[in-house]
Amino acid sequence: MAAEDHLPAGTILLSDARAFGCAGAVFRVDPETGEQRTLAVAGDLQGATGIALEADGGVLVSKDRMFPGTGVLLRLRAHTGQQAEVTSDGRFASPGGLAVEADGRILIADLFSGGFGAVLRVDPDTGEQTVLSPGEGGGEPPVRPVKLCTVPDGSILVVEQGLLGGEDLTSRVVRIDPVAGSRTTVTSGGELRSPVGVAVDGHGGILVADTNAFGGSGGVIRVDPATGAQTTVASGGAFAGPRAVAVEADGSLLVLDNEALSGAGTLFRVDPTTGEQHVLSSGGDFRFLSGVTVVPHPG
Template identity: 55%
Template sequence: MTTDAMLPAGTVLLSDSSAFGCQGGVHFYVPATGLRGFFALGGDLVGATGIALEADGDVLVTKDRHHPGGGTLLRLSRSHGTTKQTVVSSDGNLVSPMAVAVESDGGILVADIAAKGAGAVIRIHPVTGKQTVLSVGDATGDPLFPCGLCVEADGGIVTVEQAGPVPEPPAPQVVRIDPVSGARTVISSGGSLRSPVDVVIDHDGNIMVVDANAFEGFVGGVIKVDPVSGKQTTVSSGGGFDTPAAIAIEADGTLLVTDNKALTREPTVFRVDPVTGEQRVLAMGPPFTYLSGVRVVPAH
């Protein structure tokens, strides 16, 4: 039985790097009913970072090597109320994977902020776990350091990149990667971008970036980036945000943004109106500990 047979469409899945006594886990929250709980807990999930869903409903989670074990990509499949964890791929090029996405043909993409010394986007075969480096930065001039990634409708890969640790680092930027050649094209750079950490494509093809400290007072927010011109438009900033960490999109286009220091300094999931920027709390507080990724179960 697949994930979406166990959980209804619209269910919010949240990776948590240190849930329940630092075991790590994946929470579920059903907005329609308010039901919440653990989809998976413990095992290899300590240090969980990014999260994605495969076409059959299985859940993919990346794990940072700074926690026990190495950089790892896990598959979580659930049946009869029990979640099974399987290692898809580990070690090799995986050092500090931060985000994961799935291509239309089922290929898995991982953004690793430390792979190859300057960060890389790695393609992983969903069955064999074979790793292929698709795109890698240059620590001396064109660092990659990807923190988030997503896939456009035409297969283009979009990443958000941090400034690199060089004497005069380039500005943070949004980059498109060719899925065949790995060639990189800068879509947008600088402007409001300070610490972009995650990215999603909205229903109109716009690029929605969550930045941990983009605005006055170093509070974070959501920035819309035109996929052609690179023009940046502020969607939402300040308000309940402190240091937003991850972003997803619901079926009606509403944005979901996680923030681990919001409001009462508790991990919080906000709903953000993509037009007005209005922020509303969807869920907050325990058992959330450190929310590192968010995805929504789609309708099929």
């Protein structure tokens, strides 16, 4: 893509599975005012799940096949919202969280791929799908990958849960080797109940959005990447079920919650030190926010 296709640094992008009469959409949100603008609507966006950015400014969106059609990975032009399919069907069953590796390859957490879920890798040019790390299965219910993110050292962090929305003491954060696909548990139990979002802050701390932590209201948990120790970043307040988290350039956290404020899809900005919650954007055309990412600053 040409340089003019890059969105302004700091722009917030949200995927929404059900906006505009369940057509699905991708929204641009102004980081200063919270103004909502529609980048793309309908097409294959019904059931949109994850969202991520490529280095050249392309916007990647995954779509769950539980909605009409098949599981799809889309690429959108940053300014026009024009949709193009990268890949579909194949190993996709319920593609969710997205991330992009340093070399441009695309990672997808799929809840049901292969039966027990898997982390898939997609070639950004050919759309070829490969299994990087299959789900382990064996448990009852099996613990499945929900969302993921990359770490500067190249490793991959994945949040996994078994009951998919219920209070689940088997929930965990795992680290996946990008070459071998081997899994190592970083943390499990503790406050984790339904982890559905994961990001890494500028200090290497792992941030987890959990819809059922802290007695059911949900919140954001920070995990020490070396010890797995969990500490509370934010809970209670206006939260009712946080489901995605991203980090802005200044370290502030962006958190999505579809149950907050009487059920209006809400984008919160959270102070990473105090946990103070600020409503940046809510209601409007939001219906079921599913993913959040931020356009990075150059360099």
